[in-house]
Amino acid sequence: MKSSELEAMSVEERVSCFYCAFGVDFIGVNVALSEALIAPEAVPTYLQYLEGPNRDAWLLAESVLIPFAQGKGMKDEQQRLLVNFEVARRNCDVLSAAGAVPIFAQHLARAMLNLKGLNFPYMDIDQVERLFGQLNRALTMLYLTIVLSPESVCSARSLFELGVCQPKQVLFDIFECLQAHQSVAGYPVKRTMLLLYAWFTRMLGDLPRLTQLKNDRRAFHALPLEVPTKLQCKSIKRPVMVPITEPVSDPLYVAKVKAQNHRDSIYTSYIHKPHYDMAPAISATDDPTFDQEWGDRVELLYRMLLMPRAKEIMGVFASVLAAGTNPDKRHVFGKRGSAGTDPSSYENAQTNVSPEEQAYLTYMLREKAILMDATSLTLLTLLKHVRSSHLLKAEYLASQLVDAGVLPTMTKFLNRDFATYVQVRVIEDGSQRVEKLPSRNKKLTVVVALDEATVAEYARQQLRCVASVLRLVQRLTKRKPSLIKSTLCRSQSLVWLKRVLNLKEPMTRLYALKLVKSQARYLGHQWVRKFTCVHLLTEVYLYVRPELEDDWLRSEEDDTNVTSAPKPVETLLAGEVQAYHHKYYWDRLKPSPAASNVSIVVQSMQDLEADGLDVEGGSCRKLFAELKLDTGTCQQYEKWLDIQGLMADADAPLPIAFG
Structure with a gap:
């Protein structure tokens, strides 16, 4: 795919x-x-x-x-x-x-x-x-x-x-x-x-290199590799446990035990093992492998750059993507001509535009395509690498990206005529300004078979940009009912998803069908019963990998109401993200200014040299104030003193004699 x-x-x-x-x-x-x-x-x-x-x-x-x-x-x-x-x-x-x-x-x-x-x-x-x-x-x-x-x-x-x-x-x-x-x-x-x-x-590493890294780690752990041409079922949710009573009072005890064991064996055979749950591949020598270096690099990159500055960095990506989707003052490529029309005639579609202005508008469209392509690929690469490191890290970055308002920008970009956007256009060779390219004689296009007799040719860069934005939308809204309802259902995303499916390109079709599958249960019973949606449901079953307990067509009454309130599954995920970061990052991200690796005496000498010494014992007083035992420890200590019979002696001599 x-x-x-x-x-x-x-x-x-x-x-x-x-x-x-x-x-x-x-x-x-x-x-x-x-x-x-x-x-x-x-x-x-x-x-x-x-x-x-x-x-x-x-x-x-x-x-x-x-x-x-x-x-x-x-x-x-x-x-x-x-x-x-x-x-x-x-x-x-x-x-x-x-x-x-x-x-x-x-x-x-x-x-x-x-x-x-x-x-x-x-x-x-x-x-x-x-x-x-x-x-x-x-x-x-x-x-x-x-x-x-x-x-x-x-x-x-x-x-x-x-x-x-x-x-x-x-x-x-x-x-x-x-x-x-x-x-x-x-x-x-x-x-x-x-x-x-x-x-x-x-x-x-880019996305193909990351896929190879995942396959190498699975091969190192003797796990089966994912075959692109075969839809392998996976299971993420734990099976529902059937309560089994005492065998004396339950006549179906043996049948229930057998059924439970059979379900456990099926679940074990289809269990999805994430990449971050497996140990990195190691070599026979002491030299670190690329898998080990990759894990350390992603961890340091997240700890030092992405996590402390997540809000600013994701805001930058959102603003750049918004700049790349701003509409032009003249819709030069708004309409597509007949099949016999020369593609070069689109550049002169507007009769009231001068050749210089037409060339500049063509250049601006090409610049926006390059900007969207580079930005979406960079953002997708970062999210994929961080998610491969740990799921909750990627969820934290995704939440910051959603807060930056990138989803409306992406849905605005996707709501267009894709048949016109991805068509191959004649571009002057001098505009690229690069000589003797290895692929100069080759067109930067993607050939897709529409059926057994006809094929279609699409521009590679525009099609890659559409695929990257689709993958980002699918990743940001995956298993988040409130985002699915507010972003996909309210914006009537099925209109532009059908345009993507009409391209017949396997990769864009896969992620478009994933978006259809994620919002199907929130569109209500009437949408499922429509005759025009039968082919969408059929393609979902044909091309999207199923889950072991797949209930994506089950429509619940409380889920049919379009609301942006967070669901319990999203609240639970946000709590897990907060707990994970509090455990590994936020409490240990930066030491407090008062914390120091030197002793109290050395710290006092440094304060004295800096003319900041507290003569009333500020450092010691603060240290003793922070050294507090909890109530349970104090009670256990007093109980131990009573058992040992140790009492405070007021007449005991002091360790230092005064006088």
Whole structure:
């Protein structure tokens, strides 16, 4: 059912989407391109220039290293850069071996620091372009080096240390800068989201790599692997226990015991074992496996970045997704022509639009598609990795994402004509500005068989964006009745779900049917009895994996009322999330300012040096005030004293003699 093309962006797509621009790009204008590329032996010298404080040395290094990373970028007739892909891959390998990633990350952090605290509406446009130009050049160098360099264990470890661990923590700076300046005109939101996607996928692995990791762990524990072509039934809920009385008073005791044992055996054979309940795969040597390193990375990433800043980060994702779904002032692709119409005629559908404005509107639609694709894939990758680490971690992030208001944005995006949105359009080759791609002669399309005789061809990027948003909506509303009613039932999601099903693509059809199955019991008896919904119910049984106790068509009277009040199952899940985080994270996240690892004497000396010593014994008094035993312990201690016959002697000598 799942397709690797719709789960991750290829290297060629990442480079072409990064360079997709309209008109004159200031990266190619502000950087004076050299006549010839530098030798690989000269790369460390220019990297040393970037580490220095001299701005002229930075500009010199950028003017040399950017064309080197691009594989000799040349200007075309429209002053746009053309990137040689194969040469760029070899040169980025040289940059990675020379240790360019930490230097480029430091240069990017320095460029983002220059934007901090500025009031852009009252600044000169030339100064704003200069600052954003420096940021774009730093993004270009770091992004190309990460994407085009070969994958290795060392590069993944280096990116993890740079992004999450102290003292660099570049990912913290990227999210802070994106949160503060995403609404400023000219800020490279698209390239920042592409950088985040490349960083997370190189550090943790993309979705196909996560699927392979799960299969390797199941194979290590000798568990059967999931076959995509076979619907394997699973069981999550425990079976209802039948009360069995004493055998003397119950004549059906033997039959009940046999039935109970038979149900237990069936449940055991279909039990679903989550990924986080299994121990990671280990190797015969002492070297850590990728499974072990992956678990540690996800845990540290969640503990240090995602969980403390969940509200801010999920708010950033929600606002970027909202920016990518804003309607255009002219609906250029609103209507689909007849079957004999040339797809290129859609660009000139509006007669009252000038060619320049039409080209700009086409570019804006392509930019929004790239932004939605990169943002939804990044968010889905993070949620999948965190959920594989532990279910309750992902539920906490999902609750913050729902609070950020991302579900209305996604349903708004999905409520469109998908046959028009995913159609293949003719795009000028010069707009991509990348030469000699391995897949240049291949169309970035997905071919779907509609029936035995006809096939359909869809644009890969738009179809992947639809699939990612469907997976996010399904993940956020799964087993949450209040969200299903308020998001899916009230918005009449069956209208656009049928449009998705008409595409006949297996992956989007699977998640659309999952959304149909989740809301079927809340639509009432009348909807189930409709003749037009019979094919939906049939497809759910054919393509969606069933559960052992599947009651998705059972309609209850209290569930037919559309209300947004939390159900008991959601309240119980929220309580489990709170208890889990209180146990493992929130009580131990940050030590209190009063807590210290030194003794009282050393702390008093430090307070004396800092002129903050409390002469009345503040530290000791506070320490003794916190040392309190509970009532039960005190009563047990007094009871033990009475048993031992120990009484307080008022005439006993003091341990220290005074006088």
